Amino acid sequence: MNISRMLLGAAGIAMTAGLAHADAHSGDTSEMRIALSNNYAGNSWRQAMLQTWKESTAQAVADGVVAAADAYTTSENQATEQAAQIQNMILQGYDAIVLNAASPTALNGAVKEACDAGVIVVSFDGIVTEPCAYRIAVDFAQMGREQVEYLATRLADGGNLLEIRGLAGVFVDDEISKGIHEGVDNNDQFEIVGSVHGDWAQDVAQKAVAGILPSLPEVVGVVTQGGDGYGTAQAFEAAGRDTPLIVLGNRQDELQWWAEQRDANGYETLSLSIAPGVASLAFWVAQQVLAGEEVPQDLTVPFLKITQADLDEALASTPEGSVANVSYFLEDAQQVIADAE
Amino acid sequence: MNKPWIWAWLAAALAFSATLGLTSGRGASELAYAALSFGAFAAIVGLGQMLVITLGPGNVDLSIPATMTLAATLALKAMGGNPGTALMGLGIALSVGVAVGVANYALIFLLRLPPIIATLAASLVYQSFAIWSNRGLRIKPPQDLADFSTGRLLGLPNVAWVGLVLACITWVVLERSVWGRWLLASGQNLRAARLAGIPVELVRASTYVTVAVFAAIAGFLLASFSGGAALNMGAEYLLMSIAVVVIGGSSIAGGDSNVPGVWGAALFMFLVVSMLNSYGAGAGVRNVLTGTIIIGIVIAASSRRIRA
Numbered sequence: 001m002n003i004s005r006m007l008l009g010a011a012g013i014a015m016t017a018g019l020a021h022a023d024a025h026s027g028d029t030s031e032m033r034i035a036l037s038n039n040y041a042g043n044s045w046r047q048a049m050l051q052t053w054k055e056s057t058a059q060a061v062a063d064g065v066v067a068a069a070d071a072y073t074t075s076e077n078q079a080t081e082q083a084a085q086i087q088n089m090i091l092q093g094y095d096a097i098v099l100n101a102a103s104p105t106a107l108n109g110a111v112k113e114a115c116d117a118g119v120i121v122v123s124f125d126g127i128v129t130e131p132c133a134y135r136i137a138v139d140f141a142q143m144g145r146e147q148v149e150y151l152a153t154r155l156a157d158g159g160n161l162l163e164i165r166g167l168a169g170v171f172v173d174d175e176i177s178k179g180i181h182e183g184v185d186n187n188d189q190f191e192i193v194g195s196v197h198g199d200w201a202q203d204v205a206q207k208a209v210a211g212i213l214p215s216l217p218e219v220v221g222v223v224t225q226g227g228d229g230y231g232t233a234q235a236f237e238a239a240g241r242d243t244p245l246i247v248l249g250n251r252q253d254e255l256q257w258w259a260e261q262r263d264a265n266g267y268e269t270l271s272l273s274i275a276p277g278v279a280s281l282a283f284w285v286a287q288q289v290l291a292g293e294e295v296p297q298d299l300t301v302p303f304l305k306i307t308q309a310d311l312d313e314a315l316a317s318t319p320e321g322s323v324a325n326v327s328y329f330l331e332d333a334q335q336v337i338a339d340a341e
Numbered sequence: 342m343n344k345p346w347i348w349a350w351l352a353a354a355l356a357f358s359a360t361l362g363l364t365s366g367r368g369a370s371e372l373a374y375a376a377l378s379f380g381a382f383a384a385i386v387g388l389g390q391m392l393v394i395t396l397g398p399g400n401v402d403l404s405i406p407a408t409m410t411l412a413a414t415l416a417l418k419a420m421g422g423n424p425g426t427a428l429m430g431l432g433i434a435l436s437v438g439v440a441v442g443v444a445n446y447a448l449i450f451l452l453r454l455p456p457i458i459a460t461l462a463a464s465l466v467y468q469s470f471a472i473w474s475n476r477g478l479r480i481k482p483p484q485d486l487a488d489f490s491t492g493r494l495l496g497l498p499n500v501a502w503v504g505l506v507l508a509c510i511t512w513v514v515l516e517r518s519v520w521g522r523w524l525l526a527s528g529q530n531l532r533a534a535r536l537a538g539i540p541v542e543l544v545r546a547s548t549y550v551t552v553a554v555f556a557a558i559a560g561f562l563l564a565s566f567s568g569g570a571a572l573n574m575g576a577e578y579l580l581m582s583i584a585v586v587v588i589g590g591s592s593i594a595g596g597d598s599n600v601p602g603v604w605g606a607a608l609f610m611f612l613v614v615s616m617l618n619s620y621g622a623g624a625g626v627r628n629v630l631t632g633t634i635i636i637g638i639v640i641a642a643s644s645r646r647i648r649a
Contacts, residue, residue: 042472044478044572168628169624195618199576201573201574203571208618210375211611215368215372238375239375
């Protein structure tokens with residue numbers, strides 16, 4: 001619960017404001033069925049996402065809020081495969097589809113078919129551009145800017161930065177990187193001297209950083225995209241360099257490493273990422289739409305930010321090897337909806 | 342002189358000096374050390390893939406990434422980070438390798454599936470096992486194992502020693518043993534080999550088991566090296582394993598393998614990315630250039646073979 005509060009605080013939302021709306025869900029959705037269409041399950045973030053979906057929706061089904069909330073994942077992370085999956089869901093008569101899409105545009109046809117058949121589509125994380133769908137988007141560029149802003153508060157003299165990017169060609173990677181470069185433009189004491197693709201994976205990041213480090217001058221800070229901070233730290237250690245200020249991405253191994261460094265030498269940094277529990281937020285938004293609530297098409301979800309003060313608590317509540325998470329509830333969904341209006 | 346492997350080493354040396362040209366020589370030993378560490382994983386899976394490709398047209402193992410993930414996941418979960426369990430973990434990884442190899446060959450032999458289809462389909466099953474067994478949680482390796490895999494001996498990374506020993510064994514077996522001759526003969530002409538009395542199915546079975554065991558060793562070491570097994574840890578080793586075989590000068594049509602070339606190509610694949618990153622090339626430019634360079638080396642290596 002405390003993490004949940006932290007998160008809301010990060011977005012500048014007061015929890016109490018949402019309670020005024022808490023009794024606003026008028027329509028009865030107890031006979032309705034919601035499906036999760038998910039394009040990929042092959043990393044710890046997606047596994048945590050599916051786990052949160054299972055827990056949140058099981059409770060909702062037990063409470064009689066909805067009749068069913070089934071999760072389906074495609075095996076090959078292909079847009080064509082997911083389009084077929086969505087068509088099956090339409091035929092199976094689901095009332096709403098919660099969607100983490102393989103592509104922002106390639107599923108638009110299938111999403112339109114769903115809308116035309118009267119099915120509500122709520123996309124999150126991997127959103128779709130089809131206008132009839134709802135989007136729970138993350139301001140990824142803001143995530144990049146905030147990293148540089150944070151570095152500016154810590155490193156007044158500025159210096160050289162190393163940028164770890166995500167998976168080349170993916171929208172999220174472009175957005176975060178854009179935000180980072182905007183941040184650097186606004187803080188000209190910093191210069192990005194190297195940029196590698198870590199594919200959001202510790203081992204890939206470690207390899208890429210080890211390869212570029214010999215050619216780099218002294219690096220004072222590392223801006224990342226999540227899932228790559230621990231590998232980066234290991235590469236710096238293996239090269240015998242001083243550990244720079246690495247912005248982390250909420251993975252348990254990153255938090256664990258941070259706590260160890262803090263205890264050993266007072267290391268201080270910031271960790272931020274998107275909580276996998278955003279799937280539960282999408283579920284509640286879909287439920288609100290089904291209940292007949294007025295919901296804007298475009299919603300924004302806040303980041304989950306962990307600071308030095310929250311580290312121990314976040315580490316204690318994150319399962320070993322997983323990613324810091326938070327479950328969203330009906331009130332959170334209503335708050336996000338209210339903020340967008 | 343028939344030495345198609347020389348091209349991979351030449352390209353690796355060029356990429357190495359081009360990177361150092363940027364720093365006027367600073368960081369040479371760090372770069373070499375990193376290349377040997379990370380090249381070792383590509384070399385180990387590459388050696389296995391080379392044996393399979395040597396079996397002849399149509400033979401390839403596409404289940405390498407899933408095998409790496411499954412072996413690493415099960416081994417690290419069983420060890421649970423407890424000290425003194427490294428050998429048990431290695432045993433589990435090797436058993437996974439043998440089991441996967443036997444399963445792959447069973448699909449190929451009993452169901453008469455083409456190896457591409459059999460190993461690709463089976464890899465979905467292995468990946469699902471890995472997901473199911475640990476839900477993607479990264480469990481840390483025991484400290485002694487982590488120290489070993491990131492440590493060094495006589496100035497070389499330990500993982501590179503493992504890769505070098507496996508390469509030497511592979512070379513001796515291929516060049517000096519009956520089994521190696523059988524493998525080359527099967528790859529050059531399966532029918533002729535069978536008529537000559539070579540137990541070709543035994544050769545194929547043992548080759549598919551060997552590649553899976555090599556992949557399991559690579560996965561086990563990589564997870565120990567990078568602080569835990571991740572579900573997507575093997576992803577980049579699918580194309581990598583095939584690329585190092587081809588760049589290393591082995592014949593993609595089979596029957597002609599090349600052990601030193603695999604190591605040269607593995608070093609090259611790491612160094613070329615480091616070089617392009619150091620020069621600040623974006624992802625698009627980097628992929629285009631990497632592809633172009635690979636094509637160039639393959640042409641150089643194969644035209645050399647034709648002349649010879």
